[in-house]
Amino acid sequence: MKCSIRVRGKFERKNAKLLTVEGLRVYYKTNRGLLKAVDDVSFYVGKGEIVGLVGESACGKTTVAMSIMRLLPTGARVFDGRVLFNGQDILKATEQQLRDIRWKQISIIFQGALNSLNPVLTVREQIAEGILAHETVDKETIDERIDALFKYVGLDPARRMNYPHEFSGGMKQRIMIAMALACNPALVIADEPTTALDVVVQYQILDLIRNLREKLQISMILITHDLSVVAEVSDKIAIMYAGKIVEYGDTFRIFEKPKHPYTRALLNSIPKMQGAKTPLTYISGSVPDLTGPVPACRFYDRCSYAQKKCAEVEPKIEEADANQSVACHFWREIEDQ
Amino acid sequence: MRSWRAAWREYVRNRIGVAGLALLIFFALMALLGPFVAPYDPTLSSADILQPPSVLHLLGTNEVGQDILSQLLYGAQASLIVGFAAAAISAVMGSLVGLVAGYYEGYAGDLLMRLTDVFLVLPALPLMVVLGAILGPTLYSIVIAIGLVGWTGTARLVRSQTLSVKQLAFVESSKASGARDYYIIFSHIVPNVIPVIFAQTVLVIANSILSAAVLTFLGLGNPSTITWGQMLEFAFTSGAVTTAWWYVMAPGLCIMFVVLSFSLVGYSLDEMFNPRTRKI
Amino acid sequence: MMTNATQDTLVEVKNIKKHFPVRRGLFSRSQNQFVHAVDGVSVSIRKGEVLSLVGESGCGKTTLARLILRLLNPTDGTILFERQDLFAASGSEMRKLRLQMQAVFQDPYASLDPKKTILRVVSEPLVVNRRKNGVNVQEKVRESLIAVGLSPPELYLSKFPYELSGGQRQRVAIARAIVINPRLIVADEPVSMLDVSIRAEILTLMLDLKQKFNLTYVFITHDLAVARYVSDRMAVMYLGKIVEIGPAEEICANPLHPYTKALLSALPSADPRTRHKDVQVKGEVPNAIEIPAGCRFRPRCPHAFERCTVEPELVKVGPDHYAACYLAEEVQ
Numbered sequence: 001m002k003c004s005i006r007v008r009g010k011f012e013r014k015n016a017k018l019l020t021v022e023g024l025r026v027y028y029k030t031n032r033g034l035l036k037a038v039d040d041v042s043f044y045v046g047k048g049e050i051v052g053l054v055g056e057s058a059c060g061k062t063t064v065a066m067s068i069m070r071l072l073p074t075g076a077r078v079f080d081g082r083v084l085f086n087g088q089d090i091l092k093a094t095e096q097q098l099r100d101i102r103w104k105q106i107s108i109i110f111q112g113a114l115n116s117l118n119p120v121l122t123v124r125e126q127i128a129e130g131i132l133a134h135e136t137v138d139k140e141t142i143d144e145r146i147d148a149l150f151k152y153v154g155l156d157p158a159r160r161m162n163y164p165h166e167f168s169g170g171m172k173q174r175i176m177i178a179m180a181l182a183c184n185p186a187l188v189i190a191d192e193p194t195t196a197l198d199v200v201v202q203y204q205i206l207d208l209i210r211n212l213r214e215k216l217q218i219s220m221i222l223i224t225h226d227l228s229v230v231a232e233v234s235d236k237i238a239i240m241y242a243g244k245i246v247e248y249g250d251t252f253r254i255f256e257k258p259k260h261p262y263t264r265a266l267l268n269s270i271p272k273m274q275g276a277k278t279p280l281t282y283i284s285g286s287v288p289d290l291t292g293p294v295p296a297c298r299f300y301d302r303c304s305y306a307q308k309k310c311a312e313v314e315p316k317i318e319e320a321d322a323n324q325s326v327a328c329h330f331w332r333e334i335e336d337q
Numbered sequence: 338m339r340s341w342r343a344a345w346r347e348y349v350r351n352r353i354g355v356a357g358l359a360l361l362i363f364f365a366l367m368a369l370l371g372p373f374v375a376p377y378d379p380t381l382s383s384a385d386i387l388q389p390p391s392v393l394h395l396l397g398t399n400e401v402g403q404d405i406l407s408q409l410l411y412g413a414q415a416s417l418i419v420g421f422a423a424a425a426i427s428a429v430m431g432s433l434v435g436l437v438a439g440y441y442e443g444y445a446g447d448l449l450m451r452l453t454d455v456f457l458v459l460p461a462l463p464l465m466v467v468l469g470a471i472l473g474p475t476l477y478s479i480v481i482a483i484g485l486v487g488w489t490g491t492a493r494l495v496r497s498q499t500l501s502v503k504q505l506a507f508v509e510s511s512k513a514s515g516a517r518d519y520y521i522i523f524s525h526i527v528p529n530v531i532p533v534i535f536a537q538t539v540l541v542i543a544n545s546i547l548s549a550a551v552l553t554f555l556g557l558g559n560p561s562t563i564t565w566g567q568m569l570e571f572a573f574t575s576g577a578v579t580t581a582w583w584y585v586m587a588p589g590l591c592i593m594f595v596v597l598s599f600s601l602v603g604y605s606l607d608e609m610f611n612p613r614t615r616k617i
Numbered sequence: 618m619m620t621n622a623t624q625d626t627l628v629e630v631k632n633i634k635k636h637f638p639v640r641r642g643l644f645s646r647s648q649n650q651f652v653h654a655v656d657g658v659s660v661s662i663r664k665g666e667v668l669s670l671v672g673e674s675g676c677g678k679t680t681l682a683r684l685i686l687r688l689l690n691p692t693d694g695t696i697l698f699e700r701q702d703l704f705a706a707s708g709s710e711m712r713k714l715r716l717q718m719q720a721v722f723q724d725p726y727a728s729l730d731p732k733k734t735i736l737r738v739v740s741e742p743l744v745v746n747r748r749k750n751g752v753n754v755q756e757k758v759r760e761s762l763i764a765v766g767l768s769p770p771e772l773y774l775s776k777f778p779y780e781l782s783g784g785q786r787q788r789v790a791i792a793r794a795i796v797i798n799p800r801l802i803v804a805d806e807p808v809s810m811l812d813v814s815i816r817a818e819i820l821t822l823m824l825d826l827k828q829k830f831n832l833t834y835v836f837i838t839h840d841l842a843v844a845r846y847v848s849d850r851m852a853v854m855y856l857g858k859i860v861e862i863g864p865a866e867e868i869c870a871n872p873l874h875p876y877t878k879a880l881l882s883a884l885p886s887a888d889p890r891t892r893h894k895d896v897q898v899k900g901e902v903p904n905a906i907e908i909p910a911g912c913r914f915r916p917r918c919p920h921a922f923e924r925c926t927v928e929p930e931l932v933k934v935g936p937d938h939y940a941a942c943y944l945a946e947e948v949q
Binding site: 056169198199203204225231251267269273277 | 673674821840841846869884886887889898901
């Protein structure tokens with residue numbers, strides 16, 4: 001089981017690796033066959049780093065998150081791969097070890113979490129519940145911690161006895177973030193944390209995420225379909241398409257010089273607020289059906305640079321640059337154009 | 338919802354559903370072909386009173402010497418038909434109430450739902466008995482009595498389904514296109530509510546058959562028509578409970594298994610169509 | 618007021634208001650508490666333009682769209698379609714008016730009846746308005762499907778919505794909207810639920826159709842970048858009123874209302890080099906039940922001053938550019 005990415009350079013040495021995903025393969029059993037939702041995905045998260053996992057629907061990003069937390073639904077199985085955290089493979093951890101990791105080391109904010117707050121319990125009770133499930137602490141410590149958490153996320157600590165319906169959407173998301181930080185984890189996975197929120201609130205939450213990273217040195221995996229969100233906060237991004245990572249590296253570099261045709265097309269399809277209005281490109285067709293036979297390069301059917309080789313030989317992810325890797329046979333030629 | 342074939346394939350995957358369906362088919366055949374395969378005329382009395390099962394009488398005889406097996410086969414028709422008819426009344430009434438209450442809401446909706454609540458609160462069996470007694474000792478009165486009492490569950494279910502379908506975007510689009518209320522109700526709401534009505538009605542049928550058995554057991558209904566419930570009544574009044582077990586077991590088990598078969602089918606259909614477990 | 622109706626005006630919204638009573642308890646319908654969803658909006662929609670309504674949730678843009686489509690009745694004010702009062706129209710007049718305006722909604726998974734074939738879905742406006750004529754219906758549906766890029770149409774006619782992708786369903790929704798040749802299309806977040814890479818396709822399609830069929834669009838979205846891309850004019854809404862309206866480019870380049878400025882600066886840009894913007898606005902959008910007195914944005918505005926205790930009207934601050942803010946006024 002080899003790690004297929006090695007981003008060398010000062011980037012790597014600066015940050016110790018906190019979490020490494022190596023060759024992860026997760027397949028779902030469906031009545032139409034085996035759905036290869038995540039197929040040989042590798043990346044790592046450094047200490048104090050925010051990694052954005054970006055992709056459109058059905059690319060497998062949520063499955064990756066669930067695999068890390070060992071929260072896959074029945075019907076999904078990890079067929080291969082390792083998830084190394086502090087030298088330990090989470091995928092092989094026992095229940096006891098998992099209990100030590102979950103929430104205390106790695107926590108998660110699920111998609112649409114705002115709606116998963118229990119309406120009949122106060123916010124304090126819910127956060128306390130999360131803490132008590134993993135630690136034995138007394139009431140005073142809990143209250144102190146909730147106070148501190150609320151201050152971190154920008155909420156008034158006096159409101160901890162309120163019920164969820166008394167908070168707005170943005171505040172509820174802050175509560176979810178507070179809950180995720182309750183046991184002082186080293187890594188937080190956030191699945192679409194700003195998707196349901198208004199523009200101004202989204203800005204506030206992203207700002208909060210940036211601050212938390214600075215103040216608490218928390219690492220984060222930020223899962224989203226919105227490239228502008230990762231542009232705002234992440235240090236590295238991994239672009240996923242149909243279960244594979246197609247491009248991976250430093251945020252600035254990827255935005256400046258995207259190398260994979262999918263990334264390029266994606267960036268070109270975002271309408272901009274500044275600058276001249278150029279016609280947007282779009283990608284016709286749709287994501288291949290992952291239960292059936294797929295071309296070697298999964299983007300083959302929709303790629304404007306596709307060649308015969310792309311249908312037959314799978315492009316392995318290779319280092320194009322310091323801090324940028326891409327999985328495409330012809331990225332050099334495309335770049336020259 | 339998919340095409341019929343896909344729906345069938347999905348239904349068949351559930352073993353409970355298949356078992357229920359098999360039982361159902363068995364009883365349907367019994368009802369249809371019963372009179373043709375019955376060995377004796379069920380009304381023919383003989384001197385062999387309360388005989389246990391034997392080669393001559395496979396399920397024994399009753400207190401006037403009639404063959405129990407033949408009675409069972411003839412009685413299947415009446416028992417099932419009463420159940421179906423009553424359930425049909427419940428389904429239609431309940432669906433209409435639910436559709437109107439759910440689509441129009443407002444005062445009409447509230448009124449209908451309070452009416453439903455009234456019927457829910459009244460104890461079903463005494464109500465059915467009273468209705469049956471008022472309407473006279475025929476099978477029809479049993480059908481009506483059960484029908485008039487059993488619609489409330491369907492009404493509530495249909496109303497909540499209607500409420501949730503009503504706010505889906507395709508209903509709004511329809512309105513924006515200029516569709517009128519009756520068109521929207523029959524063309525959009527009903528097709529999306531029918532699967533749920535269907536699953537619920539199957540369970541209502543099970544209930545109705547049971548209620549019919551109870552009512553005929555209690556003495557309502559036409560004494561000259563053979564039904565399973567009635568067989569049970571005669572079994573009890575003639576004191577056969579303690580002496581002739583076959584007399585009680587035969588109709589009793591039949592009732593039980595018919596109700597079970599409908600319940601199993603209804604349960605699996607509900608699993609398939611329940612909007613909580615799948616998208617509408 | 619800025620409803621200067623001209624020959625050019627297709628729809629004129631006149632001081633429209635929609636207040637929803639807040640329900641409390643079993644039977645009491647209102648206790649003098651209302652959600653002021655739309656609280657006095659006046660705007661003229663010009664023939665052939667794309668006017669976008671932008672704003673955050675609760676600003677009233679969706680309610681305004683439904684008022685224009687006459688899916689709701691107003692609490693006050695009215696809307697004129699080609700100088701005909703929508704809410705005073707009789708049943709048969711209204712049916713004729715409905716033919717002129719159609720809608721495309723946000724959710725491609727909920728806007729098509731899952732039990733109907735594509736043929737039935739797209740032909741519904743024809744059938745419902747008794748325009749059916751046997752052969753003609755099929756022909757019109759085919760034309761419509763070809764126009765939205767679902768070609769050859771025969772492939773799609775007998776399919777069910779669940780067999781199509783999100784983008785295809787949205788095309789079907791558009792095909793349904795244009796099949797009776799309307800003048801106006803109200804699109805409520807038509808691309809928000811689609812994948813990013815498909816959005817541009819649908820937006821381009823909508824613009825092409827506009828050219829081809831001489832359509833007018835009211836385009837509702839919370840995504841300012843999308844609004845900038847498709848619209849001629851943009852109207853920014855806040856708590857039930859329009860706070861700024863003008864040419865889309867102008868508003869993006871030169872926003873004059875503090876709320877518009879906040880919105881624009883809060884937008885994440887797809888460019889990591891422009892991070893850490895200083896968004897000058899406090900708190901979140903308040904609920905629309907207790908509207909702040911005076912200027913609605915006053916409690917959150919960093920530049921509020923004494924005049925703001927009186928609610929400002931929309932005043933001209935540039936060529937075809939109006940804003941409801943005393944500061945913007947003073948700049949001119």
